[in-house]
Every structure is written in C-alpha cells, then in structure tokens.
Amino acid sequence: MELADNNKEGGSQSLGAYLAGHLREYGLLVALIAIMAFFQIVTNGVLLKPVNITNLFLQNSYIIIMALGMLIVIVAGHIDLSVGSVMGFIGALAAVMIVNWGWPVWMTIPACLIMGAVIGAWHGYWVAYWKIPAFIVTLAGMLVFRGLSLWLLEGQSVGPFPRSFQALSTGFIPDFLGAGRPNATSLAAGIIAVMLILWMGLKQRAQNRQYGMDDEPTAFFVVRNAIICGALLYITYKLAYFRGLPNVLVSMVLLTIVYNFITSNTTLGRRIYALGGNEKASKLSGIRTERLTFLAFVNMGLLAALAGLIFAARLNTATPKAGFGTELDVIAAVFIGGASMSGGSGKIVGAVVGAFIMGVMNNGMSIMGIGIDYQQVIKGLVLLAAVFFDVYQKNKS
Amino acid sequence: MNSLLEMRSITKEFPGVKALDNVNLTVAEGEIHAICGENGAGKSTLMKVLSGVYPAGSYDGEIHYAGNLAQFSGISDSENLGIIIIHQELALVPLLSIAENIFLGNERASNGVINWRETFRRTEDLLKKVGLSEAPGTLIESLGVGKQQLVEIAKALSKDVRLLILDEPTAALSEGDSQALLDLLLELKTQGVTSIIISHKLNEVRRVADSVTVIRDGATVSTMNTKTDDITEDRIVRDMVGRDMASRYPDRTRVAGDMLMEVKDWNVWHPEQKDRQVIRNANFNVRAGEVVGIAGLMGSGRTELAMSIFGKSYGRNISGEVSMHGQVVNVSDVPNAIKSGLAYVTEDRKTLGLILEETIIKNTTLANLEEVSSRGVLDEGQETAVAEKYRDAMNIRTPSVFQKVMNLSGGNQQKVVLSKWLFAGPEVLILDEPTRGIDVGAKFEIYGIINELSAEGKGVVMISSEMPELLGMCDRVYVMNEGALVGELTAEEASQERIMSLIVTE
Numbered sequence: 001m002e003l004a005d006n007n008k009e010g011g012s013q014s015l016g017a018y019l020a021g022h023l024r025e026y027g028l029l030v031a032l033i034a035i036m037a038f039f040q041i042v043t044n045g046v047l048l049k050p051v052n053i054t055n056l057f058l059q060n061s062y063i064i065i066m067a068l069g070m071l072i073v074i075v076a077g078h079i080d081l082s083v084g085s086v087m088g089f090i091g092a093l094a095a096v097m098i099v100n101w102g103w104p105v106w107m108t109i110p111a112c113l114i115m116g117a118v119i120g121a122w123h124g125y126w127v128a129y130w131k132i133p134a135f136i137v138t139l140a141g142m143l144v145f146r147g148l149s150l151w152l153l154e155g156q157s158v159g160p161f162p163r164s165f166q167a168l169s170t171g172f173i174p175d176f177l178g179a180g181r182p183n184a185t186s187l188a189a190g191i192i193a194v195m196l197i198l199w200m201g202l203k204q205r206a207q208n209r210q211y212g213m214d215d216e217p218t219a220f221f222v223v224r225n226a227i228i229c230g231a232l233l234y235i236t237y238k239l240a241y242f243r244g245l246p247n248v249l250v251s252m253v254l255l256t257i258v259y260n261f262i263t264s265n266t267t268l269g270r271r272i273y274a275l276g277g278n279e280k281a282s283k284l285s286g287i288r289t290e291r292l293t294f295l296a297f298v299n300m301g302l303l304a305a306l307a308g309l310i311f312a313a314r315l316n317t318a319t320p321k322a323g324f325g326t327e328l329d330v331i332a333a334v335f336i337g338g339a340s341m342s343g344g345s346g347k348i349v350g351a352v353v354g355a356f357i358m359g360v361m362n363n364g365m366s367i368m369g370i371g372i373d374y375q376q377v378i379k380g381l382v383l384l385a386a387v388f389f390d391v392y393q394k395n396k397s
Numbered sequence: 398m399n400s401l402l403e404m405r406s407i408t409k410e411f412p413g414v415k416a417l418d419n420v421n422l423t424v425a426e427g428e429i430h431a432i433c434g435e436n437g438a439g440k441s442t443l444m445k446v447l448s449g450v451y452p453a454g455s456y457d458g459e460i461h462y463a464g465n466l467a468q469f470s471g472i473s474d475s476e477n478l479g480i481i482i483i484h485q486e487l488a489l490v491p492l493l494s495i496a497e498n499i500f501l502g503n504e505r506a507s508n509g510v511i512n513w514r515e516t517f518r519r520t521e522d523l524l525k526k527v528g529l530s531e532a533p534g535t536l537i538e539s540l541g542v543g544k545q546q547l548v549e550i551a552k553a554l555s556k557d558v559r560l561l562i563l564d565e566p567t568a569a570l571s572e573g574d575s576q577a578l579l580d581l582l583l584e585l586k587t588q589g590v591t592s593i594i595i596s597h598k599l600n601e602v603r604r605v606a607d608s609v610t611v612i613r614d615g616a617t618v619s620t621m622n623t624k625t626d627d628i629t630e631d632r633i634v635r636d637m638v639g640r641d642m643a644s645r646y647p648d649r650t651r652v653a654g655d656m657l658m659e660v661k662d663w664n665v666w667h668p669e670q671k672d673r674q675v676i677r678n679a680n681f682n683v684r685a686g687e688v689v690g691i692a693g694l695m696g697s698g699r700t701e702l703a704m705s706i707f708g709k710s711y712g713r714n715i716s717g718e719v720s721m722h723g724q725v726v727n728v729s730d731v732p733n734a735i736k737s738g739l740a741y742v743t744e745d746r747k748t749l750g751l752i753l754e755e756t757i758i759k760n761t762t763l764a765n766l767e768e769v770s771s772r773g774v775l776d777e778g779q780e781t782a783v784a785e786k787y788r789d790a791m792n793i794r795t796p797s798v799f800q801k802v803m804n805l806s807g808g809n810q811q812k813v814v815l816s817k818w819l820f821a822g823p824e825v826l827i828l829d830e831p832t833r834g835i836d837v838g839a840k841f842e843i844y845g846i847i848n849e850l851s852a853e854g855k856g857v858v859m860i861s862s863e864m865p866e867l868l869g870m871c872d873r874v875y876v877m878n879e880g881a882l883v884g885e886l887t888a889e890e891a892s893q894e895r896i897m898s899l900i901v902t903e
Contacts, residue, residue: 211781212797266773267766274763277752284710284741284749285764285817286732344754 018217024338024393026224028353031386033227035357039364046367047360050242053235058169058314060359061248062087062307064352066330067337068259069296069303071351074334075263076296077276077343078127078134081327082141083304086119088323089145090308095158095318098165105165113305119145120301121294128293142327150320159317169313171247182237183244190236193253194229201225248310255303260348272296276343332379333358336386357382400461401426401560401591407446407458416442417456418615424560424608429582429592431606433599433633435862439615440595444562448482449475463559479559483549485568491538496520498537499552523551527581543574550581561585562593567601568696579605597694599630599901611636630901631894638864638893646869647841649848651888653872654685656723657856658739658825663717665705665880675701675712677881683825683856688847690867691860692896693877699860700744702877703827707741708734721824735764740823742814744830744860746807750814753803757795758784760802760813764821787816792842808839815846825856832866844870864893876900 019026039047046052066083073080090112097103097111119141126137178184205221216224239245263269274282275289283289312318337354339346358379365375402424409417417439424430434440445451447460449469460467462478469475472482489498496516505516520533529547537545546566553561563582567575575598582592582605596602602609609628611618618636621628665676676698683689691699704711706719708731718725719737726737734741743749751760761784762769769780784798791812795805802813811831818826828847832840847857847870861867867874874891876884876899884899 207778211778265775265777267770267775268773270759270763270766270775274752274755274759277754278748280749281752282763284707284731284743286708286735286821287763288730288732344752 018220024390025350026220027389028336028338028350028357029224029227032353032357032360033231035360035364039360039367043364043367047364048234048238050238052363052367053238054242054246056359056363057246057249057252059363060355061169061252062311063326063329063333063359064252064355065255065303065307065310066300066326067333067351067355068255068348069300070330070334071337071339071346071348072259072263072272072296073134073300074331074339074341075276075343075346076272076293077279078293078296079331080123080134080138080297080300081331082119082123082138082145083300083307083330084323084326084328085142085145085149086116086301086304086323087308087311087326088318088320089119089149089152090116090305091312091318091322092149092152092158092320094165094309094312095161096152098161099158105162108165109168109309112309113302116301116303116305116308117298118301120298120304123301124294124297127297128290134297146324149322153318153320155320157317157319159315161313161316166313166316167247169246169248169310172243173245173247173250175244182240184240186236186240186244189245190233190240193236194232197229197232198225256348256352263348268292273344276345278344329358330355332383336383338386338390340390341387354386399426400424401463402447403459403461404443404447405459405461407443407456407460409442409446409451409456416615417446420458420612420615420617421620422610422617423620424591424593427586427589427591428607429586429594429605431602431609432593432595432612433597433602433609433637434612435637435864438612438637440612441564442615443612444482444564444593444595447475448472448480448562476556479557480562481553481556481558481560482562483546483553483564483566485564485566487542487545487549489537489545489548492536494534494536495524495531495540495548495551496533498548499523499555501552503556519555520551523554526554527551528577541574543570543577546570546574546578547581550585558590560591560593562595564595565597566594567596567598575601597901599633602633603628603630609633613637630898634894634897634901638897646866647845647848649688649851651687651872653687654854656682657685657687657721658683659720659723660706661718661720663702663706663719664715665701665712666714668711668713675880676705677879679717679880679882681875681882681885683858685824685854685856686851687873688851688857688859688871690871690874691858691877691882692864692867692874692900693862694900695862697877697900698880699877700829701880703741703829703858703860706734707731707739707827710741735821735823738824739827740764740818740821740825741827742818742829742831744833746810746814750817751802751810754801757788757793757798757800757802757805757813761787761798761816761820764817768820783820784816787812787820791816791846806835806839808835808842811835811839811843812846815843819850823855825858826850827858827860829860830862831859832861832863840866864896867891867896868893 036047066087070080070083093115094108094112097108098105123137123141126132127134173185175183175185177188201221263272271282271287272292274287275292279289308323311322315322333355334346334351335341335354336357337346337350337352339351361379361382362375365378400423402422404420404422407417407420408415420439420443422443432440446456449471452470453468462480467478490501493501499520500516505512505519517533524531524533527547527550529544529551531540531544537548540548566578570578579601582594585592594606606623608620608622610620611633613636659682661680663676663679664674667673667675679702681689693699701711705715706728708728709715710731719728720726721738728734728737728739747753758780762780766775769776769783781798787793788795788798793809793812795809802810805813832843847859850857859867859871868891872888874886874896875882876886876896878900886895
C-alpha cells in the first residue's frame with residue numbers, strides 16, 4: 001500500500017521540507033502504529049494475538065468496505081448518512097429471502113447487491129438531478145430503510161443462515177499448499193504481497209524520477225516500506241498460526257486495491273476529484289458532473305449492500321438493530337483518513353487506515369474493559385483531533 | 398460653496414498594481430457629483446478608500462470630511478459620520494421584511510427586545526420619503542430591483558446620511574425605475590443630502606450632476622462643473638478613454654479565411670426571472686484566422702451570450718442555432734460543444750476555470766482526459782509531458798508542473814486555463830476578459846498567444862471591457878448593449894469614441 005502522496009511540489013528538497021509537505025500521510029501511519037503499540041502494551045499482548053487479529057478484521061471489514069464508497073461520495077463533495085440503515089435493510093432482506101422464502105444463497109447474494117445499487121440510485125437521483133442536498137436525501141433514506149428493515153423483519157431477529165452464506169464472513173481460505181499450522185497458503189500470500197508492494201514501490205520511484213516528481217528521500221522510502229512490510233509479514237505469520245486468511249480479509253484487500261486504482265489511475269477517478277474540487281469548473285470543462293454524482297451514490301449503495309451481507313453472515317442472524325449508527329463510524333473513518341469536508345481531496349488508503357484506527361481503538365478499549373460511555377467520548381475526541389490537525393496544517397501553509 | 402469632502406492625492410497600491418495614483422476629488426456640500434470612468438479605472442477602489450473598507454494607513458493621501466481630517470478604520474466609522482455607500486450588488490436579506498432590512502444591525506430595541514411599533518412607524522416615514530408605497534412588513538424578495546434600490550436608500554436615510562454614494566445605481570433598472578431614482582436624488586438634494594453617483598450612463602449624469610470627475614487608469618483626468626464648464630457627453634467620453642495606444646499589441650498579419658462559426662437568432666432568458674430576456678436576437682460570425690471582439694459594459698450580456706452558446710451553460714429557453722463550417726452543430730451541453738470545436742475561457746478563472754487545489758498537470762488535461770488515457774486508465778507520464786509542453790509554449794512561470802495552481806500569479810493561472818483549452822483542440826475559442834487582473838507583461842504574452850492561434854487558422858472571439866485591447870487586437874468588433882448586438886465595426890471603422898457612443902446612446 002502506497003501511503004505517501006506522490007505528486008506534490010517538485011524539485012529537490014531537504015528531509016525536513018519533505019516531511020513538512022507530507023506530514024499528514026506519515027502522521028496517519030505513525031498514529032496507527034502508536035495506537036496499536038499502546039494497546040498492545042496496556043492489554044498485555046492480547047491485541048496482537050492471532051485470534052484477536054482475526055477478530056479485528058472480521059469486526060471492521062464492513063466499516064472498511066463502506067469507507068471505500070464513502071470516500072468517493074465525500075470526495076465528490078457529498079455525504080451519505082443512510083449507509084447504516086441500508087446495510088441493516090439488506091441484511092434483513094437476505095435473511096427474509098433465505099430463511100422465510102427459501103431462496104438459494106447464489107441467488108440471494110446478487111439480488112441483494114442489485115437492491116443495494118438501486119437504493120444508491122434512488123439517493124443519487126435526487127442529489128444529482130434535483131440538486132437536493134445529500135444530507136437531506138440520505139437522512140430521509142436513513143429513516144426510510146430503518147423503517148423498512150423493521151417492517152421486513154416484523155421486529156424480530158431472523159436466522160440462522162446456511163453455512164455457505166456464513167462463509168462470506170467467517171470462512172477462511174483453505175490451505176492448498178500445506179495442512180494445518182502454520183497455514184502455508186497464508187504465509188505464501190503474505191510473502192507475495194510484500195514482494196508486490198516492494199516491486200510497485202520501486203517502479204513508482206523510478207517513474208517519479210523520470211518525470212521529475214519529487215521523490216521520497218531514500219531513508220523515508222526504506223523506513224516506510226520496512227514498517228509496512230514488517231507489519232504485513234508479522235500479521236500473516238500470526239494468522240497462519242490461527243486459522244489462516246479470513247475470506248473477508250481477502251475481499252477487503254482486493255476491493256481496496258481496485259478502488260485505489262480507480263481513484264488514482266483512471267479518468268473516472270480523476271473526474272470525481274475534479275468534480276469535488278470545483279464543480280462549476282469541471283462542468284465547464286465538459287465533465288458530466290450529474291452522472292458522476294449519481295454513480296458515486298450507486299456505488300455507495302452497492303458497497304453498503306455488500307457490507308450488510310457480511311455483517312449478517314458474521315452475526316448469523318438479521319436483527320432490526322443491525323447497522324444502527326454505523327454510518328457515523330464510516331464517516332469518521334474517512335475524515336480521520338484525511339478527506340476534506342468540502343470535497344476534492346482524500347485517499348482510499350487514508351480511509352482504510354482511518355477505519356483501522358477506529359477499529360483498533362474499539363477493540364483495544366473493549367479488551368481493557370473500558371465502558372461504552374468512555375469509548376464514545378474518546379472516539380469523538382480522536383476524530384476532532386484528526387480534523388483539527390488537517391485544518392491547522394492547511395492554515396499554516 | 399463649502400466642500401463637504403476633499404480627498405487629496407490618494408494613492409493605493411496592491412501587490413504589483415497601483416490601483417489609484419494621486420487621485421483628487423472634491424465634493425461640495427449639497428451637490429450631486431458624478432464619477433465616470435471605464436471598468437477598472439479605479440472608481441470602486443476610490444469609494445472603498447472613502448468608506449473605510451481600506452482603512453486609514455493602507456493608502457497614501459488625506460481625506461478631509463466636513464472640515465476634519467478623517468481616518469476611518471472601518472465602514473462603521475464612516476457610517477457614523479453619515480457617509481453611506483450603496484453598492485451595485487444590493488446588500489439586502491431577501492427573506493426579511495423591508496422594516497427588518499432597514500434597521501438591520503441598527504434595530505429599534507431596548508435590551509435586545511425589538512420595539513416593532515417604532516420600527517414599523519419609522520419605516521413608514523422613510524418609505525414615504527423615498528416614494529415607495531409598500532407595507533413595511535413586505536419581504537424584500539417580493540420586490541423588484543428598482544424598489545429594492547429605494548429600500549437601500551431608505552436604509553441610508555435611517556442612518557442620518559449626509560453623503561450618499563451610489564455605485565451604478567441604475568445599471569440593473571428599467572427606464573422608468575431609473576427616472577424615479579434620479580428624481581429622488583434631486584429631491585434629496587433639496588433636503589441637503591450630498592450624493593456621489595458612479596455611472597456609465599452619460600445622459601443620466603448630464604441630467605442630475607452638478608459636477609463630474611473623470612477617472613482613468615487610477616488617476617483623475619478632469620473635473621468639470623455645470624456652472625463653469627460646458628459638459629458634453631463627447632467630452633466625457635474622450636476623457637474616459639483618451640490614452641495613448643502606442644504598440645502595446647504585438648503585430649499580426651490579418652488574413653480572414655473561410656467562415657468558421659455562425660450564430661443565428663440567438664435568444665436567451667434569465668435562469669430565474671422568467672420574463673427577463675438576457676440575449677435578444679444575437680447574430681454574429683467568426684472566420685478562420687479572425688479575431689472578433691465583443692465590446693460592451695459589464696452586465697450588457699456578453700458573458701451570458703458566450704456561456705449560453707458554450708453548452709447552454711447559462712440561461713433557459715435558449716433558441717437559435719450555431720453552425721460550424723456551415724453545418725448546424727449540437728451545443729446542447731458542454732461535452733457536445735467541445736466536440737463541435739468550441740472552447741470557452743471564462744472571465745472568472747478562480748471559480749469557473751480552475752481547480753485551485755490541484756496541480757498544473759491535472760488542470761491542463763482536464764478537458765481532454767481521453768487524449769492522455771487508454772481505456773479509461775490514465776498515463777501519468779504522458780500527462781506530465783503534455784503539461785511540460787504547454788508550460789514551455791505558454792511560458793508559465795513555475796518551478797514545476799506539480800505546483801498547485803492556487804500558488805500561481807493571475808497571469809500564470811490564465812495561461813493554465815488557456816493551456817487546458819488549447820489541449821482540447823478547439824477551432825473557435827471564446828475568450829472572456831482574457832487579460833482581466835493580470836499585469837502588463839503577461840497581457841502582452843497573452844496577446845501573442847491569441848495572434849498565434851489566429852495564425853494557425855483558429856477563430857477567436859474576444860470579450861473585453863478594455864476598449865484599447867479590442868481595438869489593438871481585433872479584426873472586427875461587435876458592440877453589445879442590454880443583451881443585443883447593437884453595432885458591428887471593422888478594425889478601420891472602430892474607435893473608442895464610436896464604441897462608447899454606441900453603448901451610451903441606447
């Protein structure tokens with residue numbers, strides 16, 4: 001994962017100047033490490049036990065998946081308050097389809113994803129073509145789909161799901177390459193990932209040099225990659241001694257890679273950033289801003305549906321309370337990850353790291369036995385601190 | 398007569414620009430004093446100095462008001478002494494009532510509790526004074542512009558105005574409303590209110606003004622008095638525009654080629670005000686290699702004409718047709734307009750032209766991302782190469798194309814906008830105030846770029862408020878007034894006096 005931005009002011013700069021220009025990106029990484037180190041110590045090593053690492057991924061996967069879509073919505077200059085309700089509604093829909101109507105899993109999953117996209121299209125239509133503020137449209141959606149989940153479930157919990165559906169969330173990649181512990185497939189995947197990261201990092205560096213973009217000082221490059229790769233190897237090693245790679249982790253990583261590519265390397269992504277940066281100028285440059293806004297919401301609905309399926313699969317039941325307040329965690333993750341409230345800036349990797357920071361804090365504080373009351377207070381203050389840091393940085397320059 | 402106001406050798410500098418250079422203005426007690434000058438001559442800056450928007454110390458020179466040296470540190474200081482300025486964009490809150498607006502910030506209240514009885518009673522008195530028969534509780538948004546203007550004046554009267562300053566008060570008014578407003582000024586004069594009126598409409602100036610001061614390029618050119626001087630519109634026009642035109646414009650061989658773009662019977666209505674027609678039956682054309690100017694004052698509809706043609710980006714109920722090479726083309730939205738070979742370089746580059754927080758590269762390629770991508774995947778190397786190419790061609794002064802455009806000067810920002818549109822490969826470029834707010838050196842470079850474009854056979858439409866620029870650059874000039882093209886002059890026929898007289902004599 002590339003954490004550092006690669007397109008800032010050019011020219012050769014001193015280490016200090018470089019660091020000052022990229023403080024936010026490194027700061028996020030350092031914050032995540034510091035928070036993990038802190039909880040590792042205060043929980044006496046429980047945080048990074050294999051079973052807990054696995055739990056961390058399972059518990060946060062749906063937040064991370066929705067953060068990918070939310071980042072795009074926020075970059076485009078909007079917000080989506082409905083994702084928690086939509087997630088709960090889709091989980092309820094899946095439960096009703098499978099348990100009450102007896103639909104097979106292979107039919108339920110695509111039907112639910114399509115439903116999610118349709119819900120996103122509903123929101124996107126009002127925002128993009130009628131220019132109703134997204135805050136209002138999705139606030140309405142939040143109420144509507146909360147109500148519809150209650151109606152679908154008739155106020156009851158519906159479950160359990162068949163095993164094949166549960167595997168969406170609690171399944172693990174089978175060990176093709178070996179048997180038992182350590183899980184050879186996980187180890188191999190970890191090593192391949194590290195090699196890919198290093199190879200892509202070096203390639204990017206070579207390209208930056210060629211076009212005269214400011215490249216990261218060598219020391220930074222080495223330290224940053226050593227930390228990322230070391231962490232990755234450590235985590236896969238730990239996971240290999242538990243049950244291997246969880247399915248959700250794999251889908252999460254794949255989605256992150258795909259969305260990172262879309263946002264940073266395609267015309268579609270570029271146009272979304274342009275739209276969020278200056279909608280009028282983008283429109284006058286021939287960008288179909290309405291359609292892009294619409295698509296951003298369709299995508300958000302799709303990812304919220306996926307998150308809903310994963311969440312229901314993990315709990316093995318659909319409850320009317322599922323997804324309650326989740327939209328706030330998702331939005332907080334995106335802002336902690338450095339996206340700007342006014343649109344036009346923010347990174348996929350930032351949003352993912354932001355979600356992890358929230359997740360590690362939730363998990364760590366729960367292990368420590370801190371009450372939900374204090375947890376909320378602390379999370380709130382962390383969000384404020386992160387955004388304050390952004391604003392402060394911006395005012396200083 | 399005593400002078401109420403004397404502004405002595407006022408000089409105001411902004412980074413890189415001298416907006417006012419030794420301006421003198423003397424206004425006698427009880428007169429109506431008109432200030433005339435082209436757009437950008439420094440009239441508004443002078444009024445901002447007077448009203449304290451630019452506080453004492455930020456300019457050189459002295460202001461004497463009612464016999465004392467005035468040093469205002471903000472608008473409230475000048476308002477306390479009865480100097481009230483009414484800006485062109487009215488400062489009323491549409492969803493509040495007339496009474497609430499008149500006493501906004503100056504509420505008739507005790508301990509924070511508003512005394513509505515007194516508020517309404519005093520509002521009625523004030524409305525009577527300005528001749529507006531509306532109930533004090535009427536919401537501002539239900540009033541027309543002319544009546545809103547009267548509310549502004551009533552608001553000024555509520556503050557015991559002594560010197561009333563009106564910045565182009567009749568620019569947005571109909572003939573009848575303008576007459577009523579001017580009558581009111583004359584009426585206020587008899588009650589001892591001194592006024593300064595900034596106006597482009599010379600017939601109005603002649604009708605009400607006792608003296609006229611003409612400002613040009615930030616300096617006072619002349620001051621005339623109806624009693625001692627023979628003020629004619631010709632004389633004012635000459636003073637407004639008369640400056641030397643020595644080679645500030647690079648030479649160009651003028652060869653007009655085949656007909657490139659034609660606009661026929663173009664009509665546009667205002668996007669919100671249903672019955673207001675903004676463009677009336679406009680017809681114009683551009684040939685290959687030709688630079689065609691559109692002259693006119695701000696608000697005459699030039700930008701609206703350009704934006705409505707460029708993908709219907711302005712207005713509603715648009716009718717008429719645009720053809721390229723004799724074929725009617727589809728300009729129903731911006732992507733189609735670009736496909737048809739049009740480009741529009743906006744007058745407002747910061748809000749409509751650039752994404753300020755993005756790099757030069759990303760701004761340069763924005764209108765033509767297809768060219769630097771394959772199957773939707775961007776080639777960053779190619780993008781960088783394109784931006785580098787235009788940086789060299791346009792002489793954009795920046796350490797790197799990775800620089801964010803917000804860090805560039807106005808002239809360099811304008812070159813980035815031009816780069817973006819040149820990279821889109823248009824046949825006709827509509828340039829809206831291409832040199833506004835940029836320094837003389839950069840202006841000359843932009844003129845050079847325009848000449849190169851015409852040499853390549855592109856058609857250029859140049860909208861400008863600076864008449865010397867139009868005369869120096871264009872092969873033909875259309876004159877626009879109140880939404881209609883009221884005249885067409887060839888380069889030989891065109892002169893500042895002729896253009897100005899087409900504008901001021903409706």
